[in-house]
Amino acid sequence: MRGLVLSLAGSSPSDLTKANITIDAPTQDDRDDVIATRPGIIAQVNIPPSVASVISSTAPLSGSPSNGSGEYVRVNFNVFSTPSLFISKSLRTFSAANEDFNRSANSPVISLSIGRGKVAALTEFINFTFTTIMSGYVNPMCSFWDEEQEDWSQDGCVLVSGITSSDDRSDEEIVRCACDHLTNFAVIMDIHGQEGSLIEAYNILTYIGCCISIFSLLVTLATYLWNKDLRTKQANKIFICLCLTLLCLYTTFVIMISLDSTRDYREVQAGPCGFLTALVHFFVLSSIAWMGVEGYNTYLIIVKIFNTYIQNFMIKASLAAWGTIFDSLYLFNGNIAYY
Missing domain, CATH: 2.60.220.50 (Chondroitinase Ac; Chain A, domain 3)
Incomplete structure (x- = not known):
């Protein structure tokens, strides 16, 4: 050789x-x-x-x-x-x-x-x-x-x-x-120097953006829940559920990043970390599902117009947006261990 x-x-x-x-x-x-x-x-x-x-x-x-x-x-x-x-x-x-x-x-x-x-x-x-x-x-x-x-x-x-x-x-x-x-x-x-300062700036911007979103969602929910005429309409009920899901998502995300202050270093035990990860996944999927429900309801109002009444629509929508997503997350919860 x-x-x-x-x-x-x-x-x-x-x-x-x-x-x-x-x-x-x-x-x-x-x-x-x-x-x-x-x-x-x-x-x-x-x-x-x-x-x-x-x-x-x-x-x-x-x-x-x-x-x-x-x-x-x-x-x-x-x-x-x-x-x-x-x-x-x-x-x-x-x-x-x-x-x-x-x-x-x-x-x-x-x-x-x-x-x-x-x-x-x-x-x-x-x-x-x-x-x-x-x-x-x-x-x-x-x-x-x-x-x-x-x-x-x-x-x-x-x-x-x-x-x-x-x-x-x-x-x-x-x-x-x-x-x-x-x-x-x-x-x-x-x-x-440079990377540490950039990460710190990104973290500050993340906190500011999330806090603004949380405050805006709280104001929106308070407005719709306080006014009886607003909260009784079906379209507004869907919007309230979407805002509630996004509020839970941003709150969970802020808790997660506050507990994980050091980049690429897990400061939380596997159990709580997996639980927070599951919540973030659940609320992300649920918010997407509620957007789909809102889109379908808009189709019924604008496109179909006639014969649009569906019995127990909100119950069925809630089961689809929350129950089905939860079952899907449960089936694939083995991947949470890799976070």
Whole structure:
């Protein structure tokens, strides 16, 4: 084995559907740890020749199934466009404790395995080249996913080249790492100031918008319920039910976001979190159902006009908008555990 270079190239790191994987022999630039300059590189792995000896010692090479002769080894090279499947408790705790900056994975995740055995403690490092997902991040830390700890770790990985300070972050998008083992790899980076202030601004705008909506709905409900002539008409009854559902939706949503003040960190236990999630789903579906009821009632009044009386219409509408939605939510409540 003379070494191997696996590359994934495409127009966008966030969309890998049109990306292409190429397999090449290592060039002199790759051996000298020079960052690849080919355009469109999203992820690249440079496997040194010394890996072959480690593989042969842990798992013998097998004959090729295509022609029945020779020796071969299976190489699995996978690239995840985002690290969203790798949820780190330590990063969430660290970011929650530091208001000045946020620390998170900011690169595609490269997954590499060779052969059937475990490849670790290599004498010659394997080089990984990453393209960062978002700009403005600094302090790259080459990391791998520790399956036992279920968290990112820097053991056995070093930074070869990349963004080290805020002065270098304007044009640099490539980070190169070297590791002495194989698993899932990514680059952990820090972003200072801007994201935290934006999140805080978004939270304030969310609270203001929800509070305005809640106040307006309370005024509307009070007006319709106080006036007997308004609350007795069928169209107004439907409108009252819709406003009541939206009021419950906004109230539940405000309670949820107030309990979950830290981004990507669950501060509420699974039971209460699932209950609030179920309420939000229920009220969203119920409000859509009441809009449908109101649309059907408008059709009866404007389009059909004659013979539009339906006995116990509000009872039937309530069962359709609340009861049926509740049953549907109950059938699919297993998905709530993933929130």
